[in-house]
Amino acid sequence: MTALLEVDDLHVRYGRIPVVHGISFTVPEGRVVGLLGANGAGKSTTMRAIMGQRSATGRVRFDGTPIDSLAPHKIVARGIALVPEGRLVFKTLTVEKNLRMGAYALGRTAFWQAEAGIDEVLTLFPELKPLLRREAGELSGGLQQMLALGRALMARPRLLVLDEPSLGLAPLVIERIYEAVLLLKSRGTSILLAEQNARLALRSVDYAYVLQTGQIVEQGDSEFLRSSSRVEEIYLGGDVESSTPSPTAS
Numbered sequence: 057m058t059a060l061l062e063v064d065d066l067h068v069r070y071g072r073i074p075v076v077h078g079i080s081f082t083v084p085e086g087r088v089v090g091l092l093g094a095n096g097a098g099k100s101t102t103m104r105a106i107m108g109q110r111s112a113t114g115r116v117r118f119d120g121t122p123i124d125s126l127a128p129h130k131i132v133a134r135g136i137a138l139v140p141e142g143r144l145v146f147k148t149l150t151v152e153k154n155l156r157m158g159a160y161a162l163g164r165t166a167f168w169q170a171e172a173g174i175d176e177v178l179t180l181f182p183e184l185k186p187l188l189r190r191e192a193g194e195l196s197g198g199l200q201q202m203l204a205l206g207r208a209l210m211a212r213p214r215l216l217v218l219d220e221p222s223l224g225l226a227p228l229v230i231e232r233i234y235e236a237v238l239l240l241k242s243r244g245t246s247i248l249l250a251e252q253n254a255r256l257a258l259r260s261v262d263y264a265y266v267l268q269t270g271q272i273v274e275q276g277d278s279e280f281l282r283s284s285s286r287v288e289e290i291y292l293g294g295d296v297e298s299s300t301p302s303p304t305a306s
């Protein structure tokens with residue numbers, strides 16, 4: 057299968073300190089690929105480097121074309137959208153304006169003609185519909201995460217890069233976010249998903265890479281990784297299968 061995203065020998069430093077040490081991985085078209093790893097493993101740094109937000113060495117190709125020397129807005133325009141860790145919605149703008157801002161990556165006209173995209177996002181997250189005129193900062197963390205995901209989808213990306221979408225959210229909300237990931241997957245959206253919570257991610261990914269202190273230490277399909285002692289050792293100290301989040305209060 058052709059790789060939509062190819063990352064080859066990526067190195068990233070913060071000042072003099074190297075934090076990503078020559079990692080290589082691919083995201084095939086239409087697949088959900090996980091970057092799993094504990095806190096500080098280098099997942100966000102890798103995603104920021106792909107998006108051109110951190111300088112790095114190595115090669116990043118998207119749809120066969122190098123993107124590693126492009127400015128962030130050009131990378132977005134090529135068809136990659138990032139949902140950053142911590143959501144980062146525009147808190148003082150309304151929900152609707154936030155969504156329109158996502159379409160802005162496609163040009164000024166797209167900002168004003170975003171109705172079809174907004175309708176699609178509301179199909180995915182109907183909970184946002186009554187909140188379109190509310191300021192994003194008034195929303196709960198879960199709704200802000202839905203909005204952040206919706207805003208990224210407004211750019212009609214060919215690749216969605218999701219950084220820890222479950223972070224800090226209650227189990228019921230996490231279920232909703234992952235339902236949406238599975239729906240997007242069923243529609244053929246290609247996704248690169250960073251998750252600290254391996255048990256969650258392994259329910260959605262086709263294939264995943266395990267990062268530990270900036271290096272890939274394990275990779276495989278979800279079935280393989282569920283039974284990997286390496287994954288257990290890194291995250292769980294227990295059974296990957298048996299610990300799915302329970303649907304308690306949000």
Ligand SMILES: Nc1ncnc2c1ncn2[C@@H]1O[C@H](COP(=O)(O)OP(=O)(O)OP(=O)(O)O)[C@@H](O)[C@H]1O
Nearest residue numbers: 070075093094095096097098099100101102141252
């Ligand atoms: N702005 C920064 N300046 C210096 N070091 C940083 C910076 N951001 C991250 N780091 C360091 O880089 C390493 C990788 O961090 P990164 O955020 O990429 O990890 P992560 O796997 O995404 O974890 P998390 O879930 O905490 O975001 C860590 O050691 C972290 O302390």
